[in-house]
Amino acid sequence: MKVFAIAEHRFGELNPLSIELLNLANKLGESNAVVIGKDVSKFAEELAKFAEKVWKIEDASLENYTPDLYVDVLLQLINREKPDVVLVGNTAQGVEFAPYLAVKLGYPIVTDVVAVNTANGFVVSRYVMQGKIMVDLKVSTPCVLTIRQGAFKEGAQKSGKVLDAGIKPSKPSARKFIGYVQPEVGEVDISKAEIIVAVGRGIEDAANIPLAEELAQALGGVVAGSRPVIDSGWLPKDRQVGISGKIVKPKLYLALGISGAFQHVMGMKDSELIIAVNKDPEAPIFGVAHYGIVGNIFDVVPTLLDKLKAKK
Amino acid sequence: MKIIVLAKHAPDPQSEVGIASDGKSLSLGTAVFDINDWDRYAVEEAIRIKEKIGGEVLVVGVGKNCDDTLRKCLAMGADRAIKIPFDGGIDAYQIAEVIAEAIKNEKFDMIFAGLMSQDVNNALVGVLLAGMLNLPFATAVTAIDIKDKTVRIKREIEGGYQEESELPMPCLLTIQSGINEPRYVSVMGIKKAKTKEMKEVKLEPKSKKVEVVKMYLPPVKKAEMITGDPDQVASKVIAILKERGLVG
Numbered sequence: 001m002k003v004f005a006i007a008e009h010r011f012g013e014l015n016p017l018s019i020e021l022l023n024l025a026n027k028l029g030e031s032n033a034v035v036i037g038k039d040v041s042k043f044a045e046e047l048a049k050f051a052e053k054v055w056k057i058e059d060a061s062l063e064n065y066t067p068d069l070y071v072d073v074l075l076q077l078i079n080r081e082k083p084d085v086v087l088v089g090n091t092a093q094g095v096e097f098a099p100y101l102a103v104k105l106g107y108p109i110v111t112d113v114v115a116v117n118t119a120n121g122f123v124v125s126r127y128v129m130q131g132k133i134m135v136d137l138k139v140s141t142p143c144v145l146t147i148r149q150g151a152f153k154e155g156a157q158k159s160g161k162v163l164d165a166g167i168k169p170s171k172p173s174a175r176k177f178i179g180y181v182q183p184e185v186g187e188v189d190i191s192k193a194e195i196i197v198a199v200g201r202g203i204e205d206a207a208n209i210p211l212a213e214e215l216a217q218a219l220g221g222v223v224a225g226s227r228p229v230i231d232s233g234w235l236p237k238d239r240q241v242g243i244s245g246k247i248v249k250p251k252l253y254l255a256l257g258i259s260g261a262f263q264h265v266m267g268m269k270d271s272e273l274i275i276a277v278n279k280d281p282e283a284p285i286f287g288v289a290h291y292g293i294v295g296n297i298f299d300v301v302p303t304l305l306d307k308l309k310a311k312k
Numbered sequence: 313m314k315i316i317v318l319a320k321h322a323p324d325p326q327s328e329v330g331i332a333s334d335g336k337s338l339s340l341g342t343a344v345f346d347i348n349d350w351d352r353y354a355v356e357e358a359i360r361i362k363e364k365i366g367g368e369v370l371v372v373g374v375g376k377n378c379d380d381t382l383r384k385c386l387a388m389g390a391d392r393a394i395k396i397p398f399d400g401g402i403d404a405y406q407i408a409e410v411i412a413e414a415i416k417n418e419k420f421d422m423i424f425a426g427l428m429s430q431d432v433n434n435a436l437v438g439v440l441l442a443g444m445l446n447l448p449f450a451t452a453v454t455a456i457d458i459k460d461k462t463v464r465i466k467r468e469i470e471g472g473y474q475e476e477s478e479l480p481m482p483c484l485l486t487i488q489s490g491i492n493e494p495r496y497v498s499v500m501g502i503k504k505a506k507t508k509e510m511k512e513v514k515l516e517p518k519s520k521k522v523e524v525v526k527m528y529l530p531p532v533k534k535a536e537m538i539t540g541d542p543d544q545v546a547s548k549v550i551a552i553l554k555e556r557g558l559v560g
Contacts, residue, residue, distance in 0.1 A: 068448065102440070102443070103443025104443060108522055111435055112433065132329060135527045140521075174479065174480055180469075180474070181473065246472065252558050273558070280326060286535045286537075287534065289535035292535035292538065295545065306546075
């Protein structure tokens with residue numbers, strides 16, 4: 001089975017997920033990395049340590065990612081080399097261009113894949129219901145898969161050869177890249193905090209944020225939040241924990257009313273101690289927490305606060 | 313400006329969900345259904361653009377039971393709705409295919425879709441549709457600025473960064489949550505919605521791209537659960553924190 005893994009890089013850094021794609025590719029068959037950009041020799045050499053072949057696609061117009069040009073050059077390469085499986089990272093970039101590529105190739109696509117099994121046909125696994133339920137899907141090959149970060153961490157070393165694909169974009173991109181916008185900087189850097197009281201949708205209303213703030217203060221920590229709380233404007237964007245926000249590793253992460261969507265969990269799973277309170281016993285947050293409490297945060301938190309204050 | 317918005321009637325993943333007896337589909341008996349949260353932001357964004365520069369907002373829903381969500385969009389301010397009474401499952405190709413067919417005679421400047429659905433979490437229908445219709449596109453859009461026939465967008469990438477790009481129209485954008493503050497439906501809105509057109513277009517997909525083998529509960533390591541009344545729970549939490557030197 002011939003497998004293509006489309007590497008990703010930004011700000012001069014190779015995304016480590018690119019290597020994870022190759023780990024899966026090596027498990028499935030002949031591993032081919034594809035790396036696209038203006039000058040990608042440095043990345044190609046790194047990828048060659050994990051791939052049998054590395055295909056370079058270089059052009060000045062490919063300096064910054066645009067889905068139009070990525071699809072354009074990948075179509076040329078895939079139609080020529082005919083891989084059985086095309087692997088793409090399930091990232092902001094990968095899950096953007098991969099479905100478009102799949103349509104143009106006429107291939108099936110499955111996103112956010114966490115396991116691949118070839119014992120009985122080509123079967124892939126992914127979560128639905130934001131992590132609560134898993135589904136196995138039978139897919140015909142050739143196909144496109146986007147792969148979840150952290151699912152294929154182990155793999156073989158290789159010393160492959162780097163090849164110039166000899167491919168250029170066939171037309172200019174309709175979508176023009178303008179630039180990157182820096183993250184907002186707030187008064188508190190949650191990634192440096194030792195104690196974090198994090199609130200999710202279960203906090204229910206902006207009026208309840210002070211309760212979390214009071215608890216954070218009693219513990220000597222800061223308040224952070226998951227996406228729904230930031231989206232609602234109850235906390236500023238720089239307090240968001242998750243892939244699209246900040247990665248935190250505090251000594252204590254107290255998760256209040258956070259369901260535990262993957263994008264949040266990736267931002268806090270390495271915390272030294274995670275205690276989660278959620279009224280849903282099936283909430284995925286309990287899969288990552290060290291201690292779990294099934295209950296109402298409005299019962300648990302005030303009691304906890306009273307006891308903390310009584311100690312002082 | 314004419315904007316087509318895709319809106320899904322979807323179960324809330326935080327309500328009680330299980331697996332049906334066939335082992336291949338979800339059991340959603342007691343689940344709460346509403347407009348997919350990302351689509352709510354997409355509809356709001358389209359209505360705001362229409363209110364600012366004029367035009368029309370057309371919402372498209374797929375599913376035999378999507379009337380409530382379409383009516384909600386009309387009550388928010390959308391002008392008309394197309395309902396495709398096809399119950400698709402996890403195969404996003406099929407959904408995109410029937411939508412492409414249903415809107416083939418509609419002229420439009422932009423199509424908005426939510427970044428993903430809150431139940432299946434594929435993040436596919438929008439971009440598949442862009443591919444089928446050969447449209448320029450962008451995903452996870454967090455800001456939209458329209459100038460003549462181009463649209464300047466910001467889109468969310470990792471680590472708090474955003475990417476800024478410019479697209480020609482017509483184009484397709486998938487909308488990230490938090491782009492705006494969606495309005496509540498007013499009584500006046502609900503009254504007006506009753507007079508708005510909801511057209512049913514019966515379509516079946518031609519292709520089948522994926523097949524469900526089975527559904528199951530994910531194997532997870534579970535946290536050590538702390539039980540008792542709030543007082544007991546709080547005492548145990550403090551004991552754990554004390555043990556680690558996190559409280560005095």
